[in-house]
Structure formats: C-alpha cells, structure tokens
Amino acid sequence: MDNIIISPSKYVQGANVMANLATYLKPLGEHALVIADAFVTHLVEKAVNASCQQQLVEAYFTEFQGECCITEIDRITEHAKAQHATVIVGIGGGKTLDTAKATAANLSLPVAIVPTIASTDAPTSALSVIYTPQGEFSEYRFYAHNPNVVIMDTQVVANAPTRLLVSGMGDALSTYFEARANQRSGKATMAGGAPTRAAQTLAKLCYEILLSDGLKAKLACDHNLASQALNNVVEANTYLSGVGFESSGLAAAHAIHNGLTLMEECHHLYHGEKVAFGTLSQLALENAPLDEIRTVIGFCRSVGLPTNLNDMGVTNIDRAKLLQVAQASCAEGETMHNMPFEVTPEAVLAAMLTAHELGSAVI
Missing domain, CATH: 3.40.50.1970 (Rossmann fold)
Structure with missing residues (x-):
C-alpha cells in the first residue's frame, strides 16, 4: 500500500x-x-x-x-x-x-x-x-x-459563539486517537493509502495543542479576542485535524458519532460534541490506560465538552436505543472497521456505557 x-x-x-x-x-x-x-x-x-x-x-x-x-x-x-x-x-x-x-x-x-x-x-x-x-x-x-x-x-x-470553537476542539480531539488506531490496524486512510509519518505527526501535534492551549483559547474567545492561543487552536481544529484525519484515518470515534445521529436527544448537539463522547467511547473500547482516559476527561471538562450521556441530553439510559446506536456504528462501510481488532455492536454498547460511567465520575 x-x-x-x-x-x-x-x-x-x-x-x-x-x-x-x-x-x-x-x-x-x-x-x-x-x-x-x-x-x-x-x-x-x-x-x-x-x-x-x-x-x-x-x-x-x-x-x-x-x-x-x-x-x-x-x-x-x-x-x-x-x-x-x-x-x-x-x-x-x-x-x-x-x-x-x-x-x-x-x-x-x-x-x-x-x-x-x-x-x-x-x-x-x-x-x-x-x-x-x-x-x-x-x-x-x-x-x-x-x-x-x-x-x-x-x-x-x-467573534463567533465560544461553543462553536469548543465543538471544533471535540472534533479535533479524536484525530490523534483515530490516527493511532488506523496505524495499528494498517487499514487505508481517507486519502486512499497508508498514513505518512508527516500526517501522523500532525495528528499528534493537534492533540498536544489542544491540551496546552485549549482552555486559554476558550477564555480568549469568551472575550472575542484572537489571541495566540486561539490562533493555535484554530490551526489545530482546522488544518492539523483536517490533514491529520484525512491522511491518517478515522476509526471508532466518528463511527459512534454517526450512530448517535439516530438519537433525537442528541440532535441539538454539534458534530464535535458528539465526537468528543465518541472519543471517550473509543478509548474504553480499546481498554486504553486509565491515566490517558483521565487526561481526556479532564480536558473535556475544562473546556465544556460532554463527557457522559447525560451531558448530551440523554436522561434515560435505554440500552435498547443505545444498542441501535452501536449497531449503526458497526454498519458495513463504517470507519469502525478501521479499528485494529474485530468490533461487535455489543462491544460498542459496553464501551459507551463504560465511557458514560467514567465521564460521570470523579476519577
């Protein structure tokens, strides 16, 4: 390839x-x-x-x-x-x-x-x-x-509402983790081939900028200021995440987002807000280290991204409805199949519920 x-x-x-x-x-x-x-x-x-x-x-x-x-x-x-x-x-x-x-x-x-x-x-x-x-x-x-x-x-x-910048951070947050999963699986990226080292480096830099400048950028946007932190995050949200996802690959986080579009309770959410929860769910699906999950939850909380289903407006945790989300995320052609192991709807359901509990707790 x-x-x-x-x-x-x-x-x-x-x-x-x-x-x-x-x-x-x-x-x-x-x-x-x-x-x-x-x-x-x-x-x-x-x-x-x-x-x-x-x-x-x-x-x-x-x-x-x-x-x-x-x-x-x-x-x-x-x-x-x-x-x-x-x-x-x-x-x-x-x-x-x-x-x-x-x-x-x-x-x-x-x-x-x-x-x-x-x-x-x-x-x-x-x-x-x-x-x-x-x-x-x-x-x-x-x-x-x-x-x-x-x-x-x-x-x-x-000058735009801060929530929109924060939503972009949620979308960008997935870039590194989906790139990492895609690299491990060896699946073709959205660019039609294997990822380059350059694209993987951009994906990692995107994550690093979010952690270092995300909160500062949010505060600047609250006051309609184009600060250096905001400039850095705009580049991360747009260019680093854009080239990073397309040339390094999508995986579970975006597939779960696509499944969540079936839930009426989530229709008020922006794309990146759903992707943020999809990222937490992907980390649970991978059984990622708890310290890494803590870091992601802490970042999401600091800028105001949802970390659990309740944050997204899902007040009734209905397993049957969540299983439909999981099934949709595993549909033929979905980016879920770029994960480096076989994924079933039942595994995705377990991952979403685990992410919900972790994102609801003080860990």
Whole structure:
C-alpha cells in the first residue's frame, strides 16, 4: 500500500483576512458563486463585496438552506449554472462548506472554503458528509482533490459563539486517537493509502495543542479576542485535524458519532460534541490506560465538552436505543472497521456505557 498525504493547495490564516478574500479568489475565477446562510451573509456580505470590487471579481450570493443533503446540493448546482460561475465559494460552517465542495465537484469548478467558525475539521478535506433532509448521517462523498484554498479569519472565529470553537476542539480531539488506531490496524486512510509519518505527526501535534492551549483559547474567545492561543487552536481544529484525519484515518470515534445521529436527544448537539463522547467511547473500547482516559476527561471538562450521556441530553439510559446506536456504528462501510481488532455492536454498547460511567465520575 502506498503512503499518501493530501491537503488543500493553499491554507491562509490570520485576523481580518476576509478583507483580502478576492486576492485569493481571482486566480481561481472571476465569477464567484458565494454559498452562505442568511446569518453569515449578513455578517460578511459587505466585506466580501468590497474585496471583490477591488479585485474586479463578480460575486453572487446564494442562501444555504441548512442541510448538506442531495436536494440542497442539486438546487445550488443549478443556481451556479444559471450564474455562469467559474469558482464556488463556501462561507460558514461545516455543512455549508461541504455543500460548496459538492457543488464545485458537480461542475468541475475550483472551490474556495472560508469558515466563519472553527467547529470541525471539514474545511481542508476532499470529502463531504452527506445527510438526509432530516439531519441523519447518510454517506461520505469523496472528491478528486482537496479545496483549492482554505481561508481562516481568526477574528471572525473569535467573534463567533465560544461553543462553536469548543465543538471544533471535540472534533479535533479524536484525530490523534483515530490516527493511532488506523496505524495499528494498517487499514487505508481517507486519502486512499497508508498514513505518512508527516500526517501522523500532525495528528499528534493537534492533540498536544489542544491540551496546552485549549482552555486559554476558550477564555480568549469568551472575550472575542484572537489571541495566540486561539490562533493555535484554530490551526489545530482546522488544518492539523483536517490533514491529520484525512491522511491518517478515522476509526471508532466518528463511527459512534454517526450512530448517535439516530438519537433525537442528541440532535441539538454539534458534530464535535458528539465526537468528543465518541472519543471517550473509543478509548474504553480499546481498554486504553486509565491515566490517558483521565487526561481526556479532564480536558473535556475544562473546556465544556460532554463527557457522559447525560451531558448530551440523554436522561434515560435505554440500552435498547443505545444498542441501535452501536449497531449503526458497526454498519458495513463504517470507519469502525478501521479499528485494529474485530468490533461487535455489543462491544460498542459496553464501551459507551463504560465511557458514560467514567465521564460521570470523579476519577
């Protein structure tokens, strides 16, 4: 198996880089279809239009309706055709960005990804997570190449609700542990080969930054400050986690997240909040050292990530419903099968209940 690492062609990060957006768009195309929801459009439209006017780039906004599903992707694809777009721009959260990537792939156009939050590692990847219109996980859709450019305005991130940054930490938290499991199993990564040492190093650095700077970044975001700690965590949440997961592999944590989308009680949670519990469950599944589990629980508590089912809104611990989650996490094609041992739904159920108890206790 070949060793493969993939990444976006360009990654740009800094405070107030939104003002220079068109500088990075113009080499890709001069007719930009900008995908953003109503709130984000109100937030960035003036700055985007000003930048595009300076660079003689035409920008057309289209409103994202809230779910990265086939009907929404098809609708925006038709709009892009009607506007004769030559570059697709996604501005907003993970589902907006995944929809932009899918639209660009449908039309074989370049894509610029501009997150307004650092809540997932979706921006840098050559894939989209597709959901049903009701918000349940459907499939991963893979693309021939990563985004042409990813632009992270850390002041915009700092101005967003702190919970979104913390959710990104939850998503990034899984990167090292899933990379480690994938390396042990020898399974192919999302990049289609064996992990490189570089990708594994990025995954580990991602975890180290979260432990060292996560709480400080949260406190800075509470005050809308783009501090050095926040800058470091934005890079960890976005670039290190993005390249780390895609080129080092996913495993149990994300499979359990996908299973949790079946539970109505968890629908109010952000992606990374569910992944954080999935990470704890993966560590229980692996029978990881208790000291390691303590460290992860302590980090989650310090920044406000859930460590048990009650934290996620599951007040009634119904084993039958949790077994359905476990069964979904072990479905054919799920990343659960990248674990370095055979996993059964019953083992996942035991791991989730163990994680719940450990995450509820003072250990």
